[in-house]
Amino acid sequence: MKITINEINGEYTNIEGALVVFSPKNKEGYEFRPPAAQLDEAMNGALKKAADTSNFKGSFGQMVEVLAPTGVAASRILLVGLGDMEKVTPLLSERLGGKIINKLIYSNEKKVTIVKGQLASHAAMGVLLRQYKFDKYYTTEKNVKKPSVEAVEFLTHKADLADEEFKEFEKIADGVIWARDLVTEPGNVIYPESYAAQIEDLTKLGIEVEILDEDKMEELGMESLLGVGQGSASSSLMVIMRWNGSAKKDEAPVAFIGKGVTFDTGGISLKPGAGMGDMKFDMGGSASVVGAMKAIAGRKAKANVVGVVGLVENMPSSTAQRPGDVVGTMSGQTIEVLNTDAEGRLVLADCLWYTQDTHKPKFMVDLATLTGAMMVALGQEYAGMFSNSDELCEMLNKAGQDVDELLWRMPIGDAYDKMINSDIADMKNIGGKYAGSITAAQFLHRFVNDVPWAHLDIAGTAWRQKPSDVAEKGATGYGVRLLDRLVKDNFED
Numbered sequence: 001m002k003i004t005i006n007e008i009n010g011e012y013t014n015i016e017g018a019l020v021v022f023s024p025k026n027k028e029g030y031e032f033r034p035p036a037a038q039l040d041e042a043m044n045g046a047l048k049k050a051a052d053t054s055n056f057k058g059s060f061g062q063m064v065e066v067l068a069p070t071g072v073a074a075s076r077i078l079l080v081g082l083g084d085m086e087k088v089t090p091l092l093s094e095r096l097g098g099k100i101i102n103k104l105i106y107s108n109e110k111k112v113t114i115v116k117g118q119l120a121s122h123a124a125m126g127v128l129l130r131q132y133k134f135d136k137y138y139t140t141e142k143n144v145k146k147p148s149v150e151a152v153e154f155l156t157h158k159a160d161l162a163d164e165e166f167k168e169f170e171k172i173a174d175g176v177i178w179a180r181d182l183v184t185e186p187g188n189v190i191y192p193e194s195y196a197a198q199i200e201d202l203t204k205l206g207i208e209v210e211i212l213d214e215d216k217m218e219e220l221g222m223e224s225l226l227g228v229g230q231g232s233a234s235s236s237l238m239v240i241m242r243w244n245g246s247a248k249k250d251e252a253p254v255a256f257i258g259k260g261v262t263f264d265t266g267g268i269s270l271k272p273g274a275g276m277g278d279m280k281f282d283m284g285g286s287a288s289v290v291g292a293m294k295a296i297a298g299r300k301a302k303a304n305v306v307g308v309v310g311l312v313e314n315m316p317s318s319t320a321q322r323p324g325d326v327v328g329t330m331s332g333q334t335i336e337v338l339n340t341d342a343e344g345r346l347v348l349a350d351c352l353w354y355t356q357d358t359h360k361p362k363f364m365v366d367l368a369t370l371t372g373a374m375m376v377a378l379g380q381e382y383a384g385m386f387s388n389s390d391e392l393c394e395m396l397n398k399a400g401q402d403v404d405e406l407l408w409r410m411p412i413g414d415a416y417d418k419m420i421n422s423d424i425a426d427m428k429n430i431g432g433k434y435a436g437s438i439t440a441a442q443f444l445h446r447f448v449n450d451v452p453w454a455h456l457d458i459a460g461t462a463w464r465q466k467p468s469d470v471a472e473k474g475a476t477g478y479g480v481r482l483l484d485r486l487v488k489d490n491f492e493d
């Protein structure tokens, strides 16, 4: 779908295809502004009549569609309520863009023109995010509806500026969409080797990509990560991505770390069959990281950023690790693996230690579909945030609100930390019956030294059961925009 942004010229009656115009709400009801008013006049009052007939009030997102109107060139007109004009934020504009494309994508129209005087770049971002579908595995027309819309043109004021802004948004959307693709791909397509090969494509954007294989990780003492993958026919890999965008070459990087369990069967502590297929999404944290790296490099951010992902498949087999096994870690600490299904933390333990040891970052943020308990606590609206730094939490919270990827801070502390003490090793990989997301975070905390760190448990937000205004149901790409915004607002030259 091609999206363009051009200058408004004030003439709307000759525009062909689907034409979208807005109408704000005011005290009297809805307000007819120039595009709508001009069209209405050319249509002999038919637009207003349609609006009144369908009880249109100009409320946010309300829509009236007039088909095959006479007096104008358009084949259909979509009148969309803006709500209170003063309250239209960038995020609301984005949602409007999403709502509009969702309404028209199968309409049989090839061309959509949207007249939006302000915040057009944001509305365009909404279109881009909402039009995404993962339909590559359908082979018959019976199974897949093909979108009709091929081009969306925005008409706006100061189109040059809006277009420049949108060029940057497009790079961010590339990262989001790639993350969604990776998360949606099944485990027989995305496994550590194939995943790493895809990540290597980032070199085209100027990112340095380094891959640690099993031999190298063994040398570094990463028994914890390797233990998770030892039952799989695929070999485990750690992939390190580095973007040096800052003019200050020696500036310490910010670091993002992702759980990349390409499939989580639970291992010997096997998960129940029902719903197990969902666990192809267990590399969601790593997808957020690689997607963010793509966005950051794509828009040539002036910051040094390192991304580290641990790619493993958690399988039961005769070579799989057993409940009760004790493994070492790169940090030197030992872990009693009492449940092989609590594997994400085992992967992240070595990733976190490696990152702080090797890259000396300013701070670290890890993302992981870590615990089912996170969904019990926060549902699918907020990701849980666990951190040793108020300052980092504040920055993350702000970034999350700006891009509508919300975070809710959860507690950590000594009382929870005790719950993962083991009888025979430095720690065990599960806590008790309660506070499952927190004990998982405490476990990670033991692999963080003094560096500011935040752990984001995205088990609830990486996948959605229902569509939103800006995303089809399924993989959300949650985290890509958050990390990109965090960098943009706080760490660029």
Ligand code: BES
Residues within 6 Å of the ligand: 264, 282, 339, 341, 342, 343, 344, 369, 370, 371, 372, 373, 430, 431, 436, 459, 460
């Ligand atoms: N990947 C899962 C977490 C998960 C489960 C996310 C269900 C979304 C839905 C993780 O590896 C896991 O299995 N965690 C266990 C931990 C438990 C064994 C302590 C869990 O949450 O049940």
Ligand code: MN
Residues within 6 Å of the ligand: 264, 266, 340, 341, 342, 343, 344
């Ligand atoms: Mn698991």
Ligand code: ZN
Residues within 6 Å of the ligand: 261, 264, 282, 341, 343, 344, 369, 370
């Ligand atoms: Zn898992």
